[in-house]
Amino acid sequence: MNRDASSVVANASDLLELDHELSEAELELRDAVRAFVDRRIRPNIAAWYDQGVFPVELVPEMAELGLLGMHIEGYGCAGKSAVEYGLAMQELEAGDSGIRTFVSVQGSLAMSAIAKHGSEEQKQEWLPRMAAGEVIGCFGLTEPTAGSDPSSMLTTARREGDAWVIDGAKRWIGLASIAHLAIIWAATDDGVRGFIVPTDSEGFTATPIAQKLSMRASIQCDIALEGVRVAADAVLPGAKGLSGPFSCLNEARYGIAWGAVGAARDSFDAALDYAQQRMQFGKPLAGYQLTQKKFVDWALEIQKAQLVALHLGRRKDAGSMPHHMISVAKLNNTRVAIDIARDARSVLGGNGITLDYSPLRHANNLESVRTYEGTDEVHTLILGERLTGISAFRG
Numbered sequence: 001m002n003r004d005a006s007s008v009v010a011n012a013s014d015l016l017e018l019d020h021e022l023s024e025a026e027l028e029l030r031d032a033v034r035a036f037v038d039r040r041i042r043p044n045i046a047a048w049y050d051q052g053v054f055p056v057e058l059v060p061e062m063a064e065l066g067l068l069g070m071h072i073e074g075y076g077c078a079g080k081s082a083v084e085y086g087l088a089m090q091e092l093e094a095g096d097s098g099i100r101t102f103v104s105v106q107g108s109l110a111m112s113a114i115a116k117h118g119s120e121e122q123k124q125e126w127l128p129r130m131a132a133g134e135v136i137g138c139f140g141l142t143e144p145t146a147g148s149d150p151s152s153m154l155t156t157a158r159r160e161g162d163a164w165v166i167d168g169a170k171r172w173i174g175l176a177s178i179a180h181l182a183i184i185w186a187a188t189d190d191g192v193r194g195f196i197v198p199t200d201s202e203g204f205t206a207t208p209i210a211q212k213l214s215m216r217a218s219i220q221c222d223i224a225l226e227g228v229r230v231a232a233d234a235v236l237p238g239a240k241g242l243s244g245p246f247s248c249l250n251e252a253r254y255g256i257a258w259g260a261v262g263a264a265r266d267s268f269d270a271a272l273d274y275a276q277q278r279m280q281f282g283k284p285l286a287g288y289q290l291t292q293k294k295f296v297d298w299a300l301e302i303q304k305a306q307l308v309a310l311h312l313g314r315r316k317d318a319g320s321m322p323h324h325m326i327s328v329a330k331l332n333n334t335r336v337a338i339d340i341a342r343d344a345r346s347v348l349g350g351n352g353i354t355l356d357y358s359p360l361r362h363a364n365n366l367e368s369v370r371t372y373e374g375t376d377e378v379h380t381l382i383l384g385e386r387l388t389g390i391s392a393f394r395g
């Protein structure tokens with residue numbers, strides 16, 4: 001029998017009753033997304049993960065909930081607060097990191113790039129359809145030889161008359177094989193620029209990466225760009241240099257900080273439900289001191305991670321969030337979440353290696369979450385520079 005987190009009282013790990021820190025509107029949105037996860041994701045995620053399938057049928061449903069580009073104002077987007085967006089990411093990742101990743105790539109990366117750096121014409125053309133789930137986007141920054149160091153990207157764009165010609169390769173690009181448009185970042189004579197590239201353009205090829213051990217209910221691709229021609233107005237006019245893509249990455253990193261809390265909480269809940277029902281030596285596993293210590297340690301870390309995410313969200317809503325705070329939250333919360341997910345599996349014993357239970361699936365997914373949008377090492381160096389005033393990115 002599957003005894004996953006859906007059968008547990010909500011927020012069993014909330015020792016500090018942090019729900020009292022949320023407004024009625026924030027709680028209402030969180031509960032709506034939680035209900036969606038319980039209804040549509042939990043009953044199906046084991047099969048999707050096992051089969052390596054991303055459920056595209058969820059896209060219009062997530063659009064109907066207002067989850068796509070939900071933090072963007074206007075253009076058919078929901079215009080929700082940073083905290084509301086974070087809570088939605090938390091609940092989606094409690095279901096699965098792959099589902100949350102879709103919303104992050106679509107909204108915080110592809111749509112955010114257009115909203116932040118696009119022309120008014122580009123915004124009008126693309127954002128309403130992307131918010132409605134009619135157009136799916138992807139974000140092409142990472143390359144086979146340029147992950148943590150995008151300044152060394154080899155993809156180029158050159159001007160030829162009234163067109164741009166793009167050549168290069170991208171790797172680990174979420175959604176690329178099902179996307180209608182790609183935001184491609186390329187080196188030009190005028191610095192790094194972003195381009196809106198229709199994925200049906202001649203010379204554009206997206207190939208899903210197979211045999212993954214993580215993020216199996218999601219899509220990541222290799223992209224080849226071979227003489228791809230786009231119109232002069234395909235360039236994002238407001239982005240020049242790496243600050244353009246980095247501003248979008250910060251949006252995604254913010255959502256990850258919340259999402260990791262959801263994965264940690266779901267792992268806690270799954271293990272607690274199991275331990276309360278699994279009898280060993282005449283009493284439930286939850287009645288043993290060693291088991292209770294695990295739950296106490298996990299609950300404390302979840303509460304601290306939740307406070308970090310909430311503080312970040314309040315600062316973001318107030319317009320007073322320095323960028324280094326995103327590194328604090330991304331580094332801390334993903335680190336905490338993966339440790340909890342791995343350890344929660346131990347309470348489940350041998351049963352924990354099956355997809356009947358969520359912790360090991362979360363732990364595998366979090367290996368990717370911990371890596372993308374800045375590895376632990378990258379965020380450590382960002383914070384190291386903040387603390388010492390000395391950049392250590394280059395030896």
